[in-house]
Amino acid sequence: MALSGPQSRLEPLIDPLLLVLSVLVCLSVVGTRTAARWGVPALVIFVGLGMLAGSSGPGGIPFADYALAYRVGTLALAVILFSGGLNTDASRMRRALAPALALSTVGVLTKMLTMAALARWLTPLDWSSALLLGAVLAPTDAAAVFSVLRRAGLPTRLRSLLEAESGTNDPMSIYLTLALATALTGGEVSIPHLLLGVAAQLGLGLCVGLAGGWGLAWTLRRLRLEGSGLYPVFALAGGVGLFALTNLLGGNGFLAIYVTGLLLRYRKVAYLHEIQTALDTLAWGAQIGMFLLLGLLSFPDRLVGALGPSTLLAAGMVLLARPLSVAVAVLPLWPFAQHRYSLRELTLVSWAGLKGAVPIILATVPLLKGVPAGEQIFDVVFVVVIVGALVQGTTTVPLARALGLTHPEPPSAPVTLDLGGDAPAGSAMTRVWLEPGAPAIGRSVRELGLDEAVVLAAVARGGEMLAPRGNLVLRQGDHVFVMTVDGAAIPQVLQA
Numbered sequence: 001m002a003l004s005g006p007q008s009r010l011e012p013l014i015d016p017l018l019l020v021l022s023v024l025v026c027l028s029v030v031g032t033r034t035a036a037r038w039g040v041p042a043l044v045i046f047v048g049l050g051m052l053a054g055s056s057g058p059g060g061i062p063f064a065d066y067a068l069a070y071r072v073g074t075l076a077l078a079v080i081l082f083s084g085g086l087n088t089d090a091s092r093m094r095r096a097l098a099p100a101l102a103l104s105t106v107g108v109l110t111k112m113l114t115m116a117a118l119a120r121w122l123t124p125l126d127w128s129s130a131l132l133l134g135a136v137l138a139p140t141d142a143a144a145v146f147s148v149l150r151r152a153g154l155p156t157r158l159r160s161l162l163e164a165e166s167g168t169n170d171p172m173s174i175y176l177t178l179a180l181a182t183a184l185t186g187g188e189v190s191i192p193h194l195l196l197g198v199a200a201q202l203g204l205g206l207c208v209g210l211a212g213g214w215g216l217a218w219t220l221r222r223l224r225l226e227g228s229g230l231y232p233v234f235a236l237a238g239g240v241g242l243f244a245l246t247n248l249l250g251g252n253g254f255l256a257i258y259v260t261g262l263l264l265r266y267r268k269v270a271y272l273h274e275i276q277t278a279l280d281t282l283a284w285g286a287q288i289g290m291f292l293l294l295g296l297l298s299f300p301d302r303l304v305g306a307l308g309p310s311t312l313l314a315a316g317m318v319l320l321a322r323p324l325s326v327a328v329a330v331l332p333l334w335p336f337a338q339h340r341y342s343l344r345e346l347t348l349v350s351w352a353g354l355k356g357a358v359p360i361i362l363a364t365v366p367l368l369k370g371v372p373a374g375e376q377i378f379d380v381v382f383v384v385v386i387v388g389a390l391v392q393g394t395t396t397v398p399l400a401r402a403l404g405l406t407h408p409e410p411p412s413a414p415v416t417l418d419l420g421g422d423a424p425a426g427s428a429m430t431r432v433w434l435e436p437g438a439p440a441i442g443r444s445v446r447e448l449g450l451d452e453a454v455v456l457a458a459v460a461r462g463g464e465m466l467a468p469r470g471n472l473v474l475r476q477g478d479h480v481f482v483m484t485v486d487g488a489a490i491p492q493v494l495q496a
Contacts, residue, residue, distance in 0.1 A: 020061070024049055028288045041144050041393035043291050043356050044386060050295015063296040066364040072293055073361035075240075076286035077170075078257050080143045082239045083283035084167055085261020086276050087146075092160040093262060099330050099339050100164035105198070107165075107329035108172040111138040114321040115313070122309045122316075123380065129373040132180040136363050136381050137317065139173035141356025142166040142258075143287050148354060148393050153406035158345055162352055170358060171201045171252035177362045181369040204251025209259025212242040216260060217267035231271040232278030235264060268428040268484070273418045287357075294360050298382050306376070310383035317388060323350040344403045352396045355385045415460055417481045427485045429457065432494045434478045439493045446470035453488035457481040 031045035053059030093100075116134035119125050125133060145166040149159055175198050216238040225231060239260050243253035261279075265272065326349050333339035341349065363381035366374035400406045411433070418429055434441055440448060445456055445468050456468035460479035466472060474480065482490055 020053070020059070024053055024292055025288055028292065041354070041356070041389045042147050042287065043144055044389050044393070046288055046291030047295040047298075047386065050292040051298055051300055052295075053292070054296040054298065054300075061296060063293075066297065066367045069293050069297050070361060070364045070368060073290050073357060073364075076290035077142070077254060077357065077361070078240060078243045079236075079279070079286040080146075080283045081167055081254055081258040082236070082243075082261045083276075083279040084142050084146050084163065085258045085263075086265050086272075086279055088163055088167070088262055088265070089160075090262045090266035092156055093164050095338065096157060096160040096164045098336070099161055099333055099341075100168055102329040102333065103161075103165045103326065104169035105172055105202075105329075107325040108138045108169055108176070110325040110328045111317075111321045112173075112176060114324055115317060118313055118316040118321070119380075122312050123376075125373055125376070128180070128184055129371070129377065132177065132184060132366060132371065133377050133380060135173060135176040135180055136365075136377065137313075137355070137359050137384060138176070139169045139355075139358045139362075140166045140353045141358045142170075143283075143290075144354040144356030144389060144393070145352070147287075148352075148396055153397075154348075154400055155345075155405060155407070158348060158405065161349065166354075167258040168255060170254045171205055172198055173358070173362065174252065174254075175201050177365050181365050181371055184366075184371045185369050200250060201252040202255065204249055205246055205253065205255030206259060208242055208246040208249065208251055209256035210263070212238075212245070212256065213260035213263030214267070216242070217264050217269050220264070220269040220271075221267065223270070228271050228274050229278075231269075232275045235269075235275045236279065236282070270427070272428055290357050290361075294357065294382075297364075302375075303379050303383055306379040306383050310380045311387055313380065314384045314387040314391070317355075317384060318351070318353075318392060322353040326350045326353075344405060348396075348400055348403055348405055351392060351399055354392050354396070355388045359385050411477075415465060417457060427483065430482050430484065430490055432480045432482055432490060434474060434476055434480060434494065436476055438476070438495060440474045440480075441476050442473065443493075444471055444473050448491070448493055450491060450493075451488060453485050454491055455483045455485075457483045 027049055028042075028046050031049065032042050053061050054063060112131065112134035114134070115137050116127070116130040119130040119133045120127055123130070123133075140162075142163075145162055149162060154162075176194070179194050179197065216235070219238070220231065220235060223231070223234065225234070239257050242260050243257040246253040246256035264275065269275070326346060330339070330341060330346065330349070359381050363378040366377050371377070397406070417431075450456070458481045459466040459468050459472065459474070460481070461475065461477075468480075480494060482494065484490070
């Protein structure tokens, strides 16, 4: 029987849209394999598909809603940063905090001024618009950095620095972009007010993230929900709620939600593995949706005119602005031994300042604010980001290898063990790969002297699963599944 009425009129509109979206998402997912094989950041594949589907491409989908793109991109970035925090070791992050904050403040300001000078020279933009362009292009991107550095084999301190910078440098860039866009459309912004605003954004974001993250972790460790699938839902709702609350208070929600993710991992909340897995899935979906939308938002026929100056700007960003910002931000920390970086390390950090969605999303702000040069700024930023992502994304890992700064990544475990059911608060199951140099290698389980709060649950070796009885001797390359209770830490004897 044929349907009639409002439902029948609605279906012809929804079904083609769902079909197109399904095809685009499937192509994006398959494209990640090609991107990984060639070392191309996944964002380039996603944006390219969006451009092909857009009004200037063969797909012909009309889309020019900058406000919607800004809102969707903002939420997607929040989810990506939350997932990034959940997958970042808080102790490593703490060691990299000082240079990361220097790069996120002094480094961002240096990049903004350098890119402004280059834009003033290479484009018709006046100084005010060039400064706005510099602010938009200043931040590195968490999604791009996490994607390229995943399983790249970088030393812990360099990977921690790059990830911490990408997770904390958005507040400065966002505030500078909003302030300069306001000034260009008739508002007044003083330097003292600007500096106080940046400090307030960082301070509130950090405070809400710490307080809210501890509160959310405390709640998750004591909840007794009906199913394990509800814990990721609760964690996501709590993280997004803290993101929104921080923004309403005048702080930076991106920093708050990143810190919240760090604390949830640090506190070993119940069902942490399930939360990490679910958020990783959502983060991939957020990346795909965000970059497809940004690709739809671009107009390839309009970008051709910006190609020459933008390519030169991209070269200036990679070869001048980024290295200068790293030198200005990191070298003053030389008196502190833990923050001394060799020339090889500084070279890699300078090259690995990957751009991604954040600058493109920020480039919609001048258009939303009605800045006269807004359209030109968006086109230039779009080309700079794509060119930079192609160049840096495909060469960062080979450069690290050439500089001798990589080591083999731990292989994936043949099996996975998780705590299920009504797991006690503060308990966790962690997989430890015995890398070369781990003190446990060559010692029996009995000789490890483990605390009562630490239990070896299983040992995966080759294709076998071994019971960790007292006389079992551990070998290099073993995957050891460690169950901890009462928030106990992984013993040092298992770590290199």
